[in-house]
Amino acid sequence: MSISLTPALALQGVSKLYANGTLANDNVSMEIAAGEIHAVIGENGAGKSTLMKLLYGLEQPSSGRILLHGRACVLRDPRQAIAAGIGLVPQHLQLVPSLTVAQNVVLGCEPTRGLGQLLHGRAAVQAVSTAAQRFGFQLDPHAVVGDLSVGARQRVEILKTLYRGARIVMLDEPSAVLSEQEASALFASLRRMAEQGLTVLLITHKIREIRSACDRFTVLRGGCVAGGGNAQDFSDAAIGAMIVGRTLSAASAATPARRPPGQNAGALVGAHGLTAKRADGRVVLSGVSFEIGAGEILGVAGVEGNGQDVLAHVLCGLRAPSQGHADIDGAVFTSRGVRRARAGGVAAIPEDRLHDGVAPAMSIIDNAMAVQYHQAPLSRRGWLDPAAMQGFARGIMARCRVAAAAPEALIGTLSGGNMQKIVLGREIASAPRFLIASQPTRGVDIGAAQALHEQLRALRDTGAAILLISADLDELLALSDRIMVMSQGEIVAHFPARQVDPGVLGGYMTGALHAAGAAALLASPFTASHAQAHHEEQA
């Protein structure tokens, strides 16, 4: 690692005070050398996103300086940032699905000077394949982006920044949507970029990535720099302590107390051959069968977009399956609409919290009562009871320890973690027998995630069945009793959560491995945990 004397990027005493009084960055100073992979890590709300916005010209620092290659610079908008050689790979990829890789990469600065489309296209393809080769990206410039995996799309986004001349590439939580294999491929590519003198700034909240992929790191906590250094000099635990400013409670570190197997003999929830098609006839969910016992958590692992969202929609009643059904204690609840499903004891935490989980511009009260508003005591004969509504919201806020001024506060003003606590509290308040939890701790800080996990465990201990859909393998392994893996709308593997290796899960998630006809019924056999054993079994 060659570290030149002038850092590629330096921040000197940068502060950002938002007009609402939030001090998101407080006197942040850091230096990032050319040719290094530097991680900025911290909990949600620690100021990572703000820092990124400052560097990309989306926000202006209230005080302090940003130095690029030793020269102070002012980035008024992203265009200036790009011109200064800073590129951003956003967490939610922003590509045109109907265009090819090459077209997406050059979009907005196409290589053309009033010449015909043909030349324009060819030059673009050439530029893209050159760049792809240089950094070891496996990408077909002619492929249509809509057909690519998330990992490949991310590579397209990276190429996009490089094509625009970025020398400093910022990636916002790049591994959030990737499987283990895809993530390691990404980090290999990043390493290659760094070796060629590019600077990579990785914004993440995964400790594991620091030590496996980064040279140095900076920890943000409460808007301030809480530590940093060479990645190899610190243990995971030491970095974790810097991030939270306290040692994690024993609950998350130790293996959670699981219900002893066999205690709950019968299945509470059963899904039988659930199949769903898109409007164009493509099958997106194919013959999914599983059972969950009372007091059991069934985890669903899988790379996003492999039918988990469809499964969640079918189970919560938003969408009717084209075949198959699901029942609680024998009472079928699919194909009957959301309200009937909920009346039957189903509850759901939607994946996209801000869109499907809350009404951000309404109060905590209005959000807390959204499921039960039509029942006593919240309303009687069509009339709402304001006192009962307020009490109900207060109850949820107290039970879930939500930090908010008052139940009248707009829920959109809360942090992601507090918002999610209310979402979960609301679903639990309806005393569900079956909870579908999709990405319950996505974008939530570690402290809130712990609290949410405790709530889920408590719900499980009351005898509810939980289907936990999560892209976070650590979360799945920590909470689930059994795990099923979904790929391309099918169940491709079924494991007891305690005996599965993340690497093996990753193999099934990416489709490298496949156990034909797998199901996650209580009586279903478990898939062998090792690829070899699996092959032997088949032979």
Place this chain on the structure above:
Amino acid sequence: MSEPTAQALIAQQQRRQILQQRWRLPLAILASLAVGFAMTAMVSKEPLRAFLTLLTGALPRLQWSPEEGWRLLRMVRFGAVIEDAVTLTFLGLAVALPFRARQFSLGADGQMFLAALAAAAVSLYVPGPAVVVLPLVFVAACATGFAWGALPGVLKTRYQANEIVTTLMLNLIAIQFYRLLVSGCLRDPGAGFLVTPLLPDRLILPLLLDKTNVTVMLLLAPLVVGLAWLLLMRTTWGYEIRLVGQAPAFARQAGVPVERAVWLSMACGGFFAAFAGVHISNALLKRLPVDLTPGLGYEGLVVALLARNEPRAIPFAAFMYAYLRTGAQAMERTTDVSREVVLVIQALMILLVVSERLLPRLAEAWRSLVLLRRGAP
């Protein structure tokens, strides 16, 4: 900088939001009036007098004469302000309710025309004492408005027909149907033009102010506004309407009957437009002419926009709108400034009121400056 707790910060933020909400309207009005004055100054030889006429022309004038003592003059003009404000209050509600469910219903016009027709028909043909017939007039009008409002709602939920298109088309149908009946079976053959017979006196709403058409409808208006507020804020249906308007995907996920909320919001819009119809037939005009001008419904849209779809703010927005309009007429009559200036002021006002971020931005910049200076070591 000291570390304020999250709770204190949130509370602070809320207080500021409320403050901004409160100041937005007056500031928007002041700013647009200032620009209006600048424009007046450009086109007028005596801008001050013209502008004063605009601002005070709608007010009655107190005059003292030795013979008659104190007298209020220009009551007709001020009466017109109140009459307009009442009509616009109902029409504002008619637009605001669907808006709260995020339905851009523009059907207030048609609903009002048909409701006026129903009110007039019942008044003309149902015999009996006023105590019985007058409630019947209201019921008939409201039922008509409700049904005509529900129609585009059902078209939307059943057939995904865009409500902007359907309500505009239904307006045309309603207005032509109104003209057909007024020039046909409801026509007064004795009148020299196409108009219904005068409605019976006992069914004309009682007057409140002499020399004007200000009737008990003025007292009914706050009650109807209260009713709309209760419906939105205190009933499960209203909650559904608000939730669907704020976050439709979330409402669906939570099991709210989204379709019902959609058509109900539009039907309730028609219900409130009906009061405007009764106001026109049984208070203002006392008979229905064939050339009743369409387009009042769109002024209701403006009022709803000014009030940001908050029922309790609608009467004030309606009054302001009516006040400016009457003042503009006075200005046009007595000075060298045409009323187009007022149209510009109104347009500016709407622009400023609906620009949510305009004022907060300025306030934001100012605050961070102050805070930084105070926080700097």
